[in-house]
Amino acid sequence: MITYGVMELAPGAFHLKQHLSLPQQRAVVESCRALIDGAVPGYVPVVRGGGKMHVRMLCLGRHWNGTTYRYEEARSDYDQLPVPPLPTGLRELARNIAAAAEMKLDPDLCILNYYGADGRMGLHQDKDESAESLAAGVPVVSISLGDTARFLFGGLRRRDPVQPVLLESGDAFVFGGPARLRYHGVSRIVPATAPPELGLDGRFNLTFRQY
């Protein structure tokens, strides 16, 4: 049975509002801070065509290369450093969130993004995971922490209408099965909306995937 508080936005797409308690949010924020300012720090990717992304990114488990759109072991598009491992606790958290939406995910990678006040992300599909994973509709699990984001959830074609969804601190969003390849993005961050207890300016978002 799908857990109470889980809203199905489209077949296979679930918004789990306030899924993480404040102490859980605080713990994940601390991990994000330590990771993104750690020995292999977050950076602003430059993508194919030369544009800079509007987030600071750190990949865990596998590195997503913004120029080849492929996963790799070391950051060959940036500083050649090996990708840090995906911490077990985060992996377990994502697995449990997928289960709350009655989906199965055993993540081996996570993309951690930090959005400042002017952070955003254009509409895109998450389609660089393995053909098997995509064909099976293995879900992406997303966790939002800090400032609210105006998340856009679209269809399977770029020109399909998009549904705006406010993702607040502690929310999770799961999209798999028939929703796995839906377009999505973040049009803006709503500054100063983070719970004060987190001491966070801006927003962390983690998307867990199974290659």
Ligand SMILES: O=C(O)CCC(=O)C(=O)O
């Ligand atoms: O920040 C978000 O909510 C979405 C992030 C995203 O789409 C991605 O990392 O591919």
